Structure formats: C-alpha cells, structure tokens
Amino acid sequence: MFTRRITPLFRMTRGFATHAGHPTALPAALHLKTGQSFFGRSFGAPTSTFGETVFSTSITSYTESMTDPSYRGQILVFTTPMIGNYGVPFNKAPFDSQDVGVVLESQNIQCAGVIVGDVAEKFSHYTAVESLASWCQRHNVPGVTGVDTRAITRLLRDQGTTLGRVAIGPDASSPVPEAHEYWDPSKENLVDQVSTKVPYELNPTGSVKIAVLDFGAKANILRSLVQRDAAVTVLPWNFDFNTVRDQYDGLFLTNGPGDPSHCMEAALNLRRTLTEWDRPVFGICMGHQIIGMAAGLDAYRMTFGNRGHNQPVLALASSGSIRAGRVYVTSQNHQYALKLQDPFPQGWEPFFINCNDSSVEGIKSTTESGRKVWGVQFHPESAGGPLDTIEV
Numbered sequence: 501m502f503t504r505r506i507t508p509l510f511r512m513t514r515g516f517a518t519h520a521g522h523p524t525a526l527p528a529a530l531h532l533k534t535g536q537s538f539f540g541r542s543f544g545a546p547t548s549t550f551g552e553t554v555f556s557t558s559i560t561s562y563t564e565s566m567t568d569p570s571y572r573g574q575i576l577v578f579t580t581p582m583i584g585n586y587g588v589p590f591n592k593a594p595f596d597s598q599d600v601g602v603v604l605e606s607q608n609i610q611c612a613g614v615i616v617g618d619v620a621e622k623f624s625h626y627t628a629v630e631s632l633a634s635w636c637q638r639h640n641v642p643g644v645t646g647v648d649t650r651a652i653t654r655l656l657r658d659q660g661t662t663l664g665r666v667a668i669g670p671d672a673s674s675p676v677p678e679a680h681e682y683w684d685p686s687k688e689n690l691v692d693q694v695s696t697k698v699p700y701e702l703n704p705t706g707s708v709k710i711a712v713l714d715f716g717a718k719a720n721i722l723r724s725l726v727q728r729d730a731a732v733t734v735l736p737w738n739f740d741f742n743t744v745r746d747q748y749d750g751l752f753l754t755n756g757p758g759d760p761s762h763c764m765e766a767a768l769n770l771r772r773t774l775t776e777w778d779r780p781v782f783g784i785c786m787g788h789q790i791i792g793m794a795a796g797l798d799a800y801r802m803t804f805g806n807r808g809h810n811q812p813v814l815a816l817a818s819s820g821s822i823r824a825g826r827v828y829v830t831s832q833n834h835q836y837a838l839k840l841q842d843p844f845p846q847g848w849e850p851f852f853i854n855c856n857d858s859s860v861e862g863i864k865s866t867t868e869s870g871r872k873v874w875g876v877q878f879h880p881e882s883a884g885g886p887l888d889t890i891e892v
C-alpha cells in the first residue's frame with residue numbers, strides 16, 4: 501500500500517540533476533573584479549568563463565531569461581533561492597512561416613553562466629524534458645550553486661554590475677584573475693553577434709507589413725507581431741531601412757544585448773527615417789534606446805540596471821489602452837537607460853517612468869508631430885513576466 505502510494509509521485513519527478521547535489525560535484529567559485537569571491541559547487545558545464553555579473557529578481561522563467569539574447573555575455577545571479585525546479589522544456593517548435601521555431605526566447609542559452617542559491621536536483625513539469633544542469637551542460641554553460649546569492653546581490657546593488665569570473669574545478673582554487681584579465685562584454689558590439697545576418701520573413705500574407713530591425717530579438721516579440729497578423733520582415737540591425745521603407749506600414753526595433761552606443765549607425769539611419777517617413781515606429785528595450793538616441797537623447801549606464809518581472813512603471817501620458825497616472829508591473833532586463841532631460845527634445849515626451857529609481861521607461865512622439873512613435877524600456881510582450889502591458 502505504501503509503495504503504491506508513493507510510486508506515482510515518484511514518477512512525476514522526471515529526472516535528476518547530475519552535478520550539484522552529487523558527492524562528486526566539482527568545486528566552483530564566482531570571483532568579482534572588485535576582489536570578492538564566493539565559493540560553492542558546480543552544475544552544468546565544467547567550463548570556466550568570464551562575464552558581467554548581474555542579478556535578476558525574477559521568481560520564474562529562468563529558461564526564458566537564459567535564452568534572451570539581451571543576456572549575452574552576462575553571469576546571471578538569480579535572487580530567487582531555488583532555481584530549476586520545473587526543469588527545461590523541449591526548445592523546438594515547427595519552423596514555419598508563422599513561427600521562429602523555438603519555445604523559449606532563442607535556440608541557445610545566451611548568458612555566460614548562472615549563479616543560484618540552490619539548484620533543484622529534481623524537476624517536475626509536464627513540458628520538462630531535462631534538468632537545468634543537463635541543459636547547461638549541453639550548451640557548455642557553467643552554473644554555480646550553494647552560494648549566498650543574497651550577499652552577492654547586495655554587493656552588486658551597492659557597487660553596481662561587476663565583471664566576474666566563474667571558475668570551475670581546479671580553476672576554483674587557482675589564484676583569482678588579475679584585474680586586467682576580466683573580459684568586459686560592454687566593450688564589444690554584442691548586437692552584431694546575435695542579430696540575423698540575412699533578412700527573413702514570417703507570416704508573409706499578414707494584413708499589415710512590419711519591418712523589424714533585429715538587435716537580438718526575443719522570439720516572443722516576433723511571435724507577438726505574427727499573432728496580431730503582421731507580415732514580418734526581420735532585417736539585420738544595421739540594415740538601412742530607408743532603402744525599403746516605402747514597402748512597409750510600420751517599423752519595429754527589438755531588444756538586444758550590450759551598450760547601445762555600439763549601434764549609433766542604426767540610430768542615425770532611424771533619425772533619417774523619423775524625419776522623412778510618417779508611419780508608426782515602435783521599439784522595445786534596446787529598440788527604445790535607439791529611438792531615444794535618434795530623437796537626440798543620451799543613453800547612460802545604470803549602476804545595476806533593472807532585471808526582473810516586478811518593475812513598476814508609472815504612465816505619464818495616455819495613449820492606446822495606457823492611462824496616465826496608472827502603474828503597470830513590467831518585465832525588464834536592461835543596464836542602460838535614456839537620460840531624463842529637461843526640456844525633452846522637441847516633438848517628444850516621456851511616456852513612462854520607473855517608480856523605484858525614476859529612470860525613463862518609455863518615450864513617445866507628441867501627437868502634434870502627427871506620427872506615432874513609441875519606445876518602451878520594459879518588455880510589454882512579457883515571456884516571462886506580468887501581462888499588464890500586453891494589448892491584445
């Protein structure tokens with residue numbers, strides 16, 4: 501009787517992580533360029549790596565965060581203590597004219613490494629096919645577990661996003677790297693590494709033609725456009741849209757990794773578009789920063805950025821279903837932001853402001869300018885995160 505009752509429960513648990521809880525788990529460390537080290541155990545790939553150490557307050561959706569191209573080059577510290585308990589789904593959808601072919605945000609894990617308090621050795625979810633550890637191992641991404649992520653987060657919050665080293669196995673007890681050895685992803689044009697190299701189309705028979713400049717698009721952004729019956733043409737980030745703009749009803753600029761100043765070329769192309777073309781333009785995150793730069797605003801590097809699914813933003817203006825004075829809870833992942841300047845460039849106004857740190861969360865063209873241009877720093881398409889700003 502006893503055995504019968506526990507067997508089905510046991511079967512619900514579809515696998516075991518191979519590393520973290522295993523007595524032979526390798527030692528692992530997170531070293532920060534500022535001199536602090538945290539020692540724990542390894543899971544995932546037994547490979548050491550460098551990156552920019554950031555923290556996310558997301559409680560769920562580690563799979564979406566880790567495959568979001570905007571996390572490229574980053575060592576992602578999850579503040580939620582237990583990560584991995586619902587495993588990882590099979591990340592393939594039929595690649596057809598309607599979809600980009602993945603269930604998560606891209607085909608690969610994009611972050612350089614993950615740091616968790618307690619990696620779940622058992623996972624259970626009806627879509628799960630493997631553990632977080634085996635997924636990381638297949639993608640050659642190291643993880644560290646058994647470290648005090650609260651202490652790391654407090655440090656990063658005080659001193660800001662910090663370059664880091666994930667050291668696995670013998671590397672964990674080797675001398676810490678010299679300051680000059682830390683790799684700084686913000687010096688590289690990461691967008692160029694993740695953007696499509698060749699244009700492609702989704703849903704070509706859709707009712708409205710949207711060109712998308714791909715700075716490292718999350719799959720759900722493209723999917724959200726297709727779901728609204730847009731015919732989507734995805735273009736490389738530095739493609740000059742001005743050469744084809746007459747064929748389109750609107751332009752969309754996606755999210756993307758790294759410092760937006762590497763994409764000045766796109767901002768200059770867009771400046772021309774905004775002067776000479778009067779159709780709608782919309783940008784999310786990196787796309788919003790590019791719109792702001794094209795409008796004449798400066799982007800700056802924040803201390804620790806905003807990463808998580810609980811970022812409250814206050815709407816300063818009403819437009820569409822957005823109401824001035826309302827607070828929306830949003831999903832975010834960014835290190836840079838547009839400067840709030842007074843006066844704002846002519847023809848533009850701030851649209852949203854972050855309730856925690858007062859950073860600019862959205863801009864829009866003023867209605868007098870006659871065209872509709874919106875940029876939002878947060879992710880209205882969610883995946884993962886709250887649905888407050890999804891308009892169906």
Ligand SMILES: NC(=O)CC[C@H](N)C(=O)O
Nearest residue numbers: 755756758785786835836
């Ligand atoms: N998610 C994004 O598009 C991030 C934009 C930019 N890379 C930043 O960190 O601010």
